[in-house]
Amino acid sequence: MTKVTMTINGKSVAGDVEGNTLLASFLRDDLHLTGTHIGCDTSQCGACVVHVDGRAVKSCTMFATEANGAEVATIEGQAAADGTLNVIQQAFQDHHGLQCGFCTPGMVMSTAALLKDNPKPTVTEVRTYLEGNICRCTGYHNIVKAIMAASGQDVSAIAAE
Amino acid sequence: MPKDGGIGAATLRREDVRFLTGAGQYCDDIKVFGQASAMFARSNVANGVIKSIDTTAAAAMPGVLAIFTGEDFVEVGGNPAGWLINSRDGTPMHEPKRPVLAHGKVRHVGDAYAAVIAETPEQAKNAIEAIEADIEELPAVVNMKDALSGSNYVHDEIGTNQCFDWGWIEDNRDATDAAIKGAHHVTTLELVNNRLVPNAMEPRCSMAQYNRANDEYILHTTSQNPHLTRLLISAFVLGIPENKLTVIAPDVGGGFGSKIYHYGEEALVLAAAKKLNRPVKWTADRSEAFLTDAHGRDHVTKIELAMDAEGNFLAFRTETLANVGAYLSNFSTATPTFLHGTLMAGNYTVPNVYVNVKTVFTNTAPVDAYRGAGRPEATYSLERVIDMAAREIRMDPVELRRKNFIKPDQYPFASAAGLEYDSGNYDALMDKMEVVADKKGFEARRAESESKGLLRGFGVNAYIEACGIAPSNLVGILGSRVGLYDAATVRVNATGSLSVMVGAHSHGQGHETAFPQVVAEMLGIDPMSIDIVHGDTSKIPFGMGTYGSRSLAVCGSAVVRATEKIINKAKKIAAHMLEASEGDIAFNDGAFSVAGTDKSVSFGEVAFKAYVPHEFPLEDIEPGLEETAFYDPANFTYPSGAYCCEVELDPETGKVRVDRFAAVDDFGNIVNPMIVTGQVHGGLGQGIGQAMLENTTYDENGQLLSASYMDYTMPRADDLPFYTVDHSQGTPCTHNPLGVKGCGEAGAIGSPPTIVNAVIDAMQSGGKNVTHIDMPVTPHRVWSAMQNA
Known part of the structure; x- marks a missing residue:
């Protein structure tokens, strides 16, 4: 067992982990932060995306020990303390960018990383960026629309409802 | 308010x-005090005799609490087929026992023959590796035609790989044959409806708790229908009285059919929880999901369309082989029959329909209902052969459909495939489709594509489905073991x-x-x-x-x-x-x-x-x-729609891109248009995925080659277009109080033929006389078809 400490959503946490414990498992099983989901074994689906030191990371591909000392942000820390959704979360709700919700935490975290680097992406840039996040429910239409809206761009030309 | x-x-x-x-709570998010972990030993061969299973070393591994094999479940029941289908000659279908764990033989890669319960998932996984199973590999039955002609049987005790040979409607057979024989023009098409994996993003998960004091069980599980799961476990598999078993499906991360069914893992964790008097949980990884979730589609069909000299439809006749895999999943016998054959008159006044379906056991994962379930297969066959017929008789494909549509004043309409459609207006849907898709602007867009060296195709489709499943009186006559x-x-x-x-x-x-x-x-x-x-x-x-x-x-x-x-x-x-x-x-x-x-x-x-x-x-x-x-509904509901799309095809590479897609659906009345539109989007994503990207591939030994997201092409955001969705032409259902018809499957039903028809149109526009291509229309297939034309 190895002792790790990190800051998660602004809170300092510590834990004892095996060398092969994945960051996703540490979050889910040890810290009960079950908003980070595991949807595949091959780092393809993106349901487990979190931010480590400001960068989007697939937490099923990173050992917990590799995040030792890091600042980690998960879906649980995205809304305000009073529960108010952030701009990305609110855009996903406003534009029906989620259905079963399983891929949603990863989608929100990937979107946050995208918009940090590219505040006004084109539709093509959004679609290309999302190739590491699989959604089986929405056909992506409303996810792309929500991301364009979250970036402050006009989405009225994208088919409504 | x-x-x-x-x-x-x-x-x-x-x-x-x-x-x-x-804050969603999916099954694997639930963790209870004392929870142990289950893992399964799964066959790595498609067909084999279990000679021996030695668990001695595994039992001595750290953290191991119990090990189960098929021997432990010999005395309990099997997971049943929900529909009993008779063959054309009146003989009942074959229903081999589907045990909790394989016993005697393993019958597909992934078939579980043992399970380990340990303190942690890692300990259980390590112990699985230590199980010494002597499984003698036998030749596998993979291809359906080989399965029917050979003498290598998935279930030796049956002595055939044919589950049943079904005719619908048998009394219409002679009239249909005669109509085809005497027709002015007959168009024949052989096609494959490719096998798919549903791929809900949340893998299956089951967690059982047992209270010895009351002899009560609680099962948390990934289910679309917790009462049905409880009924199957209680009445057929473990015999736990319903009053002693609570089934809870918390938030469920997608299903698309794959979480309708009861699976052996649910029974295993229940039995283990009782034996150990501890909570036991199993969560699938994605590889297990590919190997063991019920797959979808997998039909091989020959369809014939007979017409008179004016293009009036006289008959549809089909012969289908439908793969059911190694065991009968709960709805696997209903999907290729009553959810498929009954829709084979489509939106048309055609007087004669005859459907023959042979269901085939193979050494592959069970196949069952996946979004649309039988209706996508029916629509695909119909709407492909109609397009081919239009080309053969040089009639516009939209006009040929319109000529044969049921008209609004003909409802209620008794279809030649045995259903009574209550309402609809297919011409109005087609009219609206042509407007929202700007069909008039197509030629200008084609010219623009061609100026870039690309081909552009326009594809169209009309569909009807039977939803609101289902009137119990009717399905009871048809073989259902449950009411609906x-x-x-x-x-x-x-x-x-x-x-x-x-x-x-x-x-x-x-x-x-x-x-x-x-x-x-x-x-x-x-x-x-x-x-x-x-x-x-x-x-x-x-x-x-x-x-x-x-x-x-x-x-x-x-x-x-x-x-x-x-x-x-x-x-x-x-x-x-x-x-x-x-x-x-x-x-x-x-x-x-x-x-x-x-x-x-x-x-x-x-x-x-x-x-x-x-x-x-x-x-x-x-x-x-x-x-x-x-x-209990008085009838099915009959959503319908007119879809079209435009694709751009690069003749140098065979790469196809969907540029525009319009879906005009009649769902009757709408309660929440935002949700309805989202349901259509999702169905379109899966249908376009089937048409362009997805395929489930077993090799000749029954090894699943497409068992991860590295190998099975899930549609990504950059594979799909924005969609134009319209549901302004609704005709209310006449027999339910809300006048609603259902919207969840439409997109997956209507989109595959639309895409393939457009791809063929694009190839034709490039001077290549390609009349058929199978899904998925990969660049390799498109390029090869064009080279060979």
């Missing part, structure tokens, strides 16, 4: 808040809020938002004062769950009936409170009033009186305000 939250409002989904903040009603309990609480317990169970469809819209509309109250309770058999009435686009049409109708009972009783209470006769009480906008007076009481006041029944006429009215209704 509910001015902005009732029927027809695009209300934002209330469930989104928990999903967006990481649904149920709802409306409980008005003392302070006027409502809890509505429903048998349907959302796995992404937004029931928590849409069902309250219906109740709020009827009661004239704030929808936010109404909450849905679902997914827990200890709380909800016995309903059959969510699949077959049935939740609103069937369970929603039960909600309406229960709410009507609430209103009737509340009127009695109001009459007493207002000292009027019941016949004089009117109910409007959430208030009961006496006609012709200014006397009224609110719905909330009536609710309070029901639970605080002081000065209450107990001799006439019981206290309380809670009603249950079961609703």
Whole structure:
């Protein structure tokens, strides 16, 4: 067992982990932060995306020990303390960018990383960026629309409802 | 109220808040004290005899609590087929036992023959590696035609790989043959409906708890229908009385059919929890999901369309081989038969239809209903052969369809495939499609594509489906072992809020938002004062769950009936409170009033009186305000639509891109247009995925080559276009109280032929006489077809 400490959503946490414990498992099983989901074994689906030191990371591909000392942000820390959704979360709700919700935490975290680097992406840039996040429910239409809206761009030309 | 939250409002989904903040509770998120982990030893050969299983070393591994093999379940029942289908000659189908764990033989890669329970998942996984299983590999049966011609049987005791040979409708066979024989023109097409893996993003998971003091079990599991799962476990598999078994499906991360069925892992964790007197959980990884979730489609079909000299349809005749895999999953026998053959008249006045389906056992994973379930296969066959026929007789494909459409004044219409369509207007859908898709602008767009060296194709399709599954009387005649009603309990609480317990169970469809819209509309109250309770058999009435686009049409109708009972009783209470006769009480906008007076009481006041029944006429009215209704539909519902798309094809590489897609659907009345549109989007994503990207590939030894997201091409955001969706042409269902038809499967049904028709049109426009290409239309296939044309 190895002792790790990190800051998660602004809170300092510590834990004892095996060398092969994945960051996703540490979050889910040890810290009960079950908003980070595991949807595949091959780092393809993106349901487990979190931010480590400001960068989007697939937490099923990173050992917990590799995040030792890091600042980690998960879906649980995205809304305000009073529960108010952030701009990305609110855009996903406003534009029906989620259905079963399983891929949603990863989608929100990937979107946050995208918009940090590219505040006004084109539709093509959004679609290309999302190739590491699989959604089986929405056909992506409303996810792309929500991301364009979250970036402050006009989405009225994208088919409504 | 509910001015902005009732029927027809695009209300934002209330469930989104928990999903967006990481507060959703999916099965694997639930962890209880003392929980142990289950893992399965799965066959790595497709067909083999289990000679011996030595668990000695595994049992001695750290943390191991118990090991199970097939031997432990010899005395219990098997997982049954839900529909019993007879062959054409009247003989019953073959239903081999599907045990909890394989016993004697393994029959597909992934077939579980042992399970380890350990303190942690890692310990269980390590112990699985230490099980010494001597499994003698046998040649595998993979290809359906080989399976029917050879003497290597998936189930030796049956002595054939044919489960049944079904004819629909057998009495129509001779007339159909004669119509084809005497026809002016017959178009014949052989095609493959490619095998798919549903791929809900949440892998399956089951966690069982056992209370020895009461001999009671609780099973948390990933299910679209917790009561159906409980029924199967209780009545067929383990024999646990229903009153001792609670099944809870918490938030479910997609299903698309794959979570309808009961799977052996659920029975295993229940048995293990009892044996160890500890909670036991199993969570699939993605590889297990590929190997063991019920797959979809996998038909090989020959279809013939006979026409007269004017292009009037005279007959459709099909022969289909349908793969059921190694065992019969719960709905696997209904999917290629009553959900497929009955739709083989499409939207057309064709007088003769005959469908023959042979279902085939192979050494592959079980195949069952996947979004659309049989109806995509029917639509694909019909709408491909119609396009091919139009090309052969040089008629516009839209005109050929219109010529044969059932007309609005012909309803109710008895189709040649045995269904009675209640309503529809296929010409209006086609008209609207041509407008929203800007069909007139196609030639200009084609010219622009060609100026870039690309080919552009236009593809069209009309579909009908049978949803709102299903009338119990009818399905009983057809072989169903269950009824297919649904149920709802409306409980008005003392302070006027409502809890509505429903048998349907959302796995992404937004029931928590849409069902309250219906109740709020009827009661004239704030929808936010109404909450849905679902997914827990200890709380909800016995309903059959969510699949077959049935939740609103069937369970929603039960909600309406229960709410009507609430209103009737509340009127009695109001009459007493207002000292009027019941016949004089009117109910409007959430208030009961006496006609012709200014006397009224609110719905909330009536609710309070029901639970605080002081000065209450107990001799006439019981206290309380809670009603249950079961609703069994009188008929299927018949959503229909007209779809079109435009593709751009690069003749140098064979790469196809979907540029535009328009879907115009008739779903009858709409409760929440935002949710309905989202359902269409999702169906389109899966249908376009089938047409362009997805394929499940077994090699000749029965090894699954496409068992991960590295190998099975899931549609990504950059594979798909924006869609134009319209549902303005609805014709209400005539036989359910909401006039709704169901919308969940339409997109997956209507889109595959649309895409393939467009790809063929593009190739034709490039001077290549390609008349057929199988799905998925990969660049390799397209390029090869063009080279060979």
